[in-house]
Amino acid sequence: MLGILKALQTTLKAALRRPVTVQYPTEKKVLPHRSRGLPVLLWDFDINEPFCTGCQVCARYCPVDCMTVTMKDNPNYAAGKSKRKKIVDRFYIDYARCMRCDICVEVCNFDAIVMNNTWEGVELSRYDRQELVMDLPALLRQSKSGELETPFREPMGVAHSGWAPKMDEEEAAAAEAASATRHHGTSPDAPTSPEQPTDPTAEGEAEKEGGEG
Amino acid sequence: MFLAFVSDNPWLEAMARLGIIALLVPVGVIMLTWVERKVIGRLQMRLGPMRVGPYGLLQGFADTIKLLTKEDVRPDTADRWTFELAPFVIVVPVIMALVALPFTADLFVSNLTLGLFYIVAVSGLSIVGFVMAGWGSDNKYALLGAVRAAAQLISYEIPLVMAVLAVAMLPQSLNLAEIVTGQEDTPNIAYQSLAFLIFAISGTAELYRPPFDIPVAESEVVGGPTVEYSGIRWSMFQLGEFVSMVIISILGSLIFLGGWQWPWSMFDQSVPVAGQVVTMLAKTSLFIFFFMWVRVSLPRLRIDQMMSFCWQLLLPFAFLQIIINGLVLVYDWPNETLVLLSGAAAAGALYLTYRAARMSGVRYQPGYQQVGSVL
Numbered sequence: 001m002l003g004i005l006k007a008l009q010t011t012l013k014a015a016l017r018r019p020v021t022v023q024y025p026t027e028k029k030v031l032p033h034r035s036r037g038l039p040v041l042l043w044d045f046d047i048n049e050p051f052c053t054g055c056q057v058c059a060r061y062c063p064v065d066c067m068t069v070t071m072k073d074n075p076n077y078a079a080g081k082s083k084r085k086k087i088v089d090r091f092y093i094d095y096a097r098c099m100r101c102d103i104c105v106e107v108c109n110f111d112a113i114v115m116n117n118t119w120e121g122v123e124l125s126r127y128d129r130q131e132l133v134m135d136l137p138a139l140l141r142q143s144k145s146g147e148l149e150t151p152f153r154e155p156m157g158v159a160h161s162g163w164a165p166k167m168d169e170e171e172a173a174a175a176e177a178a179s180a181t182r183h184h185g186t187s188p189d190a191p192t193s194p195e196q197p198t199d200p201t202a203e204g205e206a207e208k209e210g211g212e213g
Numbered sequence: 214m215f216l217a218f219v220s221d222n223p224w225l226e227a228m229a230r231l232g233i234i235a236l237l238v239p240v241g242v243i244m245l246t247w248v249e250r251k252v253i254g255r256l257q258m259r260l261g262p263m264r265v266g267p268y269g270l271l272q273g274f275a276d277t278i279k280l281l282t283k284e285d286v287r288p289d290t291a292d293r294w295t296f297e298l299a300p301f302v303i304v305v306p307v308i309m310a311l312v313a314l315p316f317t318a319d320l321f322v323s324n325l326t327l328g329l330f331y332i333v334a335v336s337g338l339s340i341v342g343f344v345m346a347g348w349g350s351d352n353k354y355a356l357l358g359a360v361r362a363a364a365q366l367i368s369y370e371i372p373l374v375m376a377v378l379a380v381a382m383l384p385q386s387l388n389l390a391e392i393v394t395g396q397e398d399t400p401n402i403a404y405q406s407l408a409f410l411i412f413a414i415s416g417t418a419e420l421y422r423p424p425f426d427i428p429v430a431e432s433e434v435v436g437g438p439t440v441e442y443s444g445i446r447w448s449m450f451q452l453g454e455f456v457s458m459v460i461i462s463i464l465g466s467l468i469f470l471g472g473w474q475w476p477w478s479m480f481d482q483s484v485p486v487a488g489q490v491v492t493m494l495a496k497t498s499l500f501i502f503f504f505m506w507v508r509v510s511l512p513r514l515r516i517d518q519m520m521s522f523c524w525q526l527l528l529p530f531a532f533l534q535i536i537i538n539g540l541v542l543v544y545d546w547p548n549e550t551l552v553l554l555s556g557a558a559a560a561g562a563l564y565l566t567y568r569a570a571r572m573s574g575v576r577y578q579p580g581y582q583q584v585g586s587v588l
Contacts, residue, residue, distance in 0.1 A: 001566050004510075004511060004570075007510040008506060008507070011506060011509050012256070012506065014256055014257060015255050015256045015258075018258075019254070019255065019258050019260045021260040023263060
């Protein structure tokens with residue numbers, strides 16, 4: 001009996017609360033920073049060319065073989081404006097095949113490819129499957145237009161390269177602190193050799209470092 | 214009591230009023246489906262339909278168009294005439310009951326002297342429709358649902374009728390308009406709280422609304438007796454259900470909440486028709502909100518819990534209410550004693566419900582036999 005009255009009271013109180021519905025697609029929830037959409041290429045705004053040099057490492061490591069990459073000589077290198085000797089000529093990703101495993105992002109030597117953490121990376125309904133094969137301009141569009149302001153770049157000690165866009169001091173400190181808390185206390189400066197076992201003492205040291213870092 | 218607004222000929226007058234009802238009822242039911250979805254949504258912290266039309270207002274019409282354009286499927290081995298006539302046998306008695314309901318002092322199709330009796334009698338015909346639907350579908354689950362539906366409807370018909378008759382004992386009339394005028398000072402809910410409780414619960418059970426919806430629930434018997442229906446026939450079942458809900462709500466507002474004239478009659482004001490309509494709408498909406506609120510809050514009762522609740526609890530207390538009313542009439546006690554007596558009986562009924570609910574949670578120990586009585 002009392003349970004019945006309690007149930008009635010609960011629903012009545014729920015009626016007084018604000019509805020939690022998000023009316024997609026007119027309203028959209030903010031996607032988390034680490035959302036893993038489909039891969040897109042990054043644009044180097046300093047030199048006005050893509051980061052990608054067409055080295056094909058991502059295509060070789062792709063488990064579902066969804067990428068096609070070709071490279072060409074970089075005219076900007078000849079002109080002295082860029083340090084990249086080669087630049088990407090053609091780049092196709094078949095979004096229908098991509099399984100978002102993130103391997104291409106991990107192995108890229110130039111940090112040129114990144115998983116799209118905006119709604120464009122997950123809203124992919126088309127009328128024809130062929131429209132899901134993205135070419136170079138489509139892959140660069142997000143970065144060029146500035147929609148991809150904060151791509152999620154996992155600070156990985158092994159895969160980090162000297163070609164990545166440099167973040168200035170505050171951004172680097174903020175990114176380190178943020179990833180330190182997210183990685184449960186391990187900071188990117190902690191030694192990350194792959195053979196290291198997760199024994200509690202090492203984790204404890206890393207936690208201390210992460211707390212300070 | 215039959216003010217002619219079309220012509221003096223009573224037949225034409227009746228036809229005109231029937232025509233108004235025939236036009237208003239489907240539109241009303243369609244809007245009621247929208248109201249239900251919105252209210253249930255808000256009670257569940259969500260929005261309900263928002264896309265079709267502004268705030269989803271046209272959702273009911275979209276659903277109706279969809280249902281009307283669906284193929285009318287009939288199972289090959291189904292008993293053809295039973296299957297096809299079942300929706301009509303459900304809807305026609307419901308509309309017949311609507312014919313005898315006065316919505317205000319002057320707005321009705323026909324105000325019978327035996328109004329209450331007629332409505333209750335005619336509502337009972339829908340049971341046959343459900344059994345026809347279940348039997349004619351040639352489907353085990355439909356038949357199971359139909360049998361349970363018949364059992365539930367027949368069982369809960371009795372406390373409903375007893376409660377309603379108990380209320381009719383005081384003004385000593387079955388005429389609904391007279392019952393309303395008899396509530397000039399206080400609505401009957403104050404005098405007959407037990408009867409109101411029984412009416413509300415039996416009404417919910419009669420309408421197959423949760424928590425009494427086991428015969429028609431989707432996860433129980435795959436939707437119950439109406440599982441093989443689609444298109445217009447399905448929409449007729451829904452129409453029957455929603456119009457029944459409106460009928461029970463209007464009946465409740467007339468009998469218990471004071472109808473179209475309380476609280477205005479307390480201050481001796483005579484209200485114009487528009488005001489009466491608004492009052493009736495408000496009270497009916499209270500009932501309808503109550504039905505939807507209960508639907509969204511409570512889990513389903515099992516069939517044995519439901520039957521024992523009816524026969525072991527509601528029925529004796531319905532008789533008790535009749536006895537109390539009889540005593541008050543015979544010994545000429547003032548109506549205020551009814552407040553005490555009926556209130557005490559209602560409290561007793563609630564207490565026994567509490568005991569019954571606690572008993573069902575008692576753990577069965579192996580070797581002990583649990584005797585199943587609440588008293």
